[in-house]
Amino acid sequence: MTAARVGIGGPVGCGKTALIEQLLPELARLGIETAVITNDLVTDEDAERLRKGGQLPANRILAVQAGACPHTVIREDPTLNMAAADRLEAEFPELDLILIESGGDNLASTFSLDLVDWWMFVIDVAGGGDIPRKNGPGVLQCDLLVINKSDIAPHVDVDLDQMIADAKQVRGPKPVLAVSCRERSRIADIVSQLRRDVIFA
Amino acid sequence: MTAASISTKVMKLTSIEGSFNADLHDIVHALEHKGQVEFVHVSQADAARKRLRAETDKGREVQIVLPRSASIKDGAVVHLSEDLAIVLRVDTGARMVLVPHDIQSAMRLGHWCGNLHWKVEFNAGSMSVQLDGPEGQYRARLQDLESLADFHIDESAS
Numbered sequence: 001m002t003a004a005r006v007g008i009g010g011p012v013g014c015g016k017t018a019l020i021e022q023l024l025p026e027l028a029r030l031g032i033e034t035a036v037i038t039n040d041l042v043t044d045e046d047a048e049r050l051r052k053g054g055q056l057p058a059n060r061i062l063a064v065q066a067g068a069c070p071h072t073v074i075r076e077d078p079t080l081n082m083a084a085a086d087r088l089e090a091e092f093p094e095l096d097l098i099l100i101e102s103g104g105d106n107l108a109s110t111f112s113l114d115l116v117d118w119w120m121f122v123i124d125v126a127g128g129g130d131i132p133r134k135n136g137p138g139v140l141q142c143d144l145l146v147i148n149k150s151d152i153a154p155h156v157d158v159d160l161d162q163m164i165a166d167a168k169q170v171r172g173p174k175p176v177l178a179v180s181c182r183e184r185s186r187i188a189d190i191v192s193q194l195r196r197d198v199i200f201a
Numbered sequence: 202m203t204a205a206s207i208s209t210k211v212m213k214l215t216s217i218e219g220s221f222n223a224d225l226h227d228i229v230h231a232l233e234h235k236g237q238v239e240f241v242h243v244s245q246a247d248a249a250r251k252r253l254r255a256e257t258d259k260g261r262e263v264q265i266v267l268p269r270s271a272s273i274k275d276g277a278v279v280h281l282s283e284d285l286a287i288v289l290r291v292d293t294g295a296r297m298v299l300v301p302h303d304i305q306s307a308m309r310l311g312h313w314c315g316n317l318h319w320k321v322e323f324n325a326g327s328m329s330v331q332l333d334g335p336e337g338q339y340r341a342r343l344q345d346l347e348s349l350a351d352f353h354i355d356e357s358a359s
Contacts, residue, residue, distance in 0.1 A: 001215060001266055002251075002266075002268065002269060004252055075318070086269075108318075110318070112249075113246075113249035113250050114249065117250055117251055117252035117253075118250075118252065135338075137318070140334065141333070141334075196254065197254050198252050198254070200213065200252070200254075200264045200266065
């Protein structure tokens with residue numbers, strides 16, 4: 001059985017890499033073998049950050065450079081990412097999960113289901129409490145909407161409860177989770193959702 | 202027979218055995234007469250997935266994990282044994298048919314829909330858009346185009 005492929009998208013600075021840094025120890029604790037593919041514009045910045053973190057062997061972290069708008073390599077032509085995932089599966093047949101982090105992009109960014117089996121979109125309170133109401137395709141179509149930096153909502157004048165309510169209203173029955181990567185809150189809930197919906201382990 | 206691992210609660214289905222609409226029709230149809238066929242309804246959007254947690258029409262939870270080379274089509278049989286078949290039914294989904302009135306408008310329309318990342322099928326003289334959300338959202342985007350291209354929505358085909 002191949003590894004589950006899970007996308008993590010969202011705007012620049014929302015905390016995608018920070019979320020991966022929090023997910024990796026929880027996944028490891030549960031014995032879920034994981035690898036990561038990062039997408040950056042023209043650098044390996046996010047991959048290098050994860051390698052320095054040491055939570056995974058360095059060769060389980062691959063970097064893809066989009067060269068242009070990051071959504072092009074996760075939606076219009078995800079060939080580079082599919083090849084990277086195939087390579088990881090071939091080198092590490094024990095993998096249960098490959099996380100594919102998108103480069104930072106706007107609210108219109110979505111993942112091709114040719115590339116991933118399931119994907120989450122990350123926004124954060126500092127980006128503005130009105131983000132869910134803007135009905136961006138990323139917010140609407142993802143399998144899980146993560147609202148990060150819940151701990152700083154009072155400091156950026158955002159009514160977190162209202163933001164969550166707005167997100168639930170535009171997404172209907174699809175789930176919304178408010179988390180704080182800095183305080184490590186609700187990270188286990190994301191992993192539970194992943195296990196139930198796509199990892200099946 | 203299918204490579205499925207069966208537990209008391211959840212079935213993991215890992216291959217497509219054939220099609221209820223083609224090669225396996227007679228076998229599955231015979232099981233259907235005995236009430237031994239369960240259907241999983243999959244939306245057009247979800248049909249692109251290789252992994253899917255779903256429930257059959259009889260309430261059985263299934264985990265579908267297909268090879269990367271497989272693709273979900275209507276009628277795909279994902280489990281077949283002597284006393285049970287599980288068949289995927291792909292909803293054709295809502296669509297909107299756009300009809301350009303001249304070549305220039307057709308080019309404008311195609312470019313516009315491409316910019317919006319809509320999923321479309323090209324037919325003779327028209328373009329069929331797959332609606333992944335409320336129809337009103339699609340109509341709202343087309344209003345912006347009305348002054349730039351001459352086209353209409355084929356209401357009889359939607």
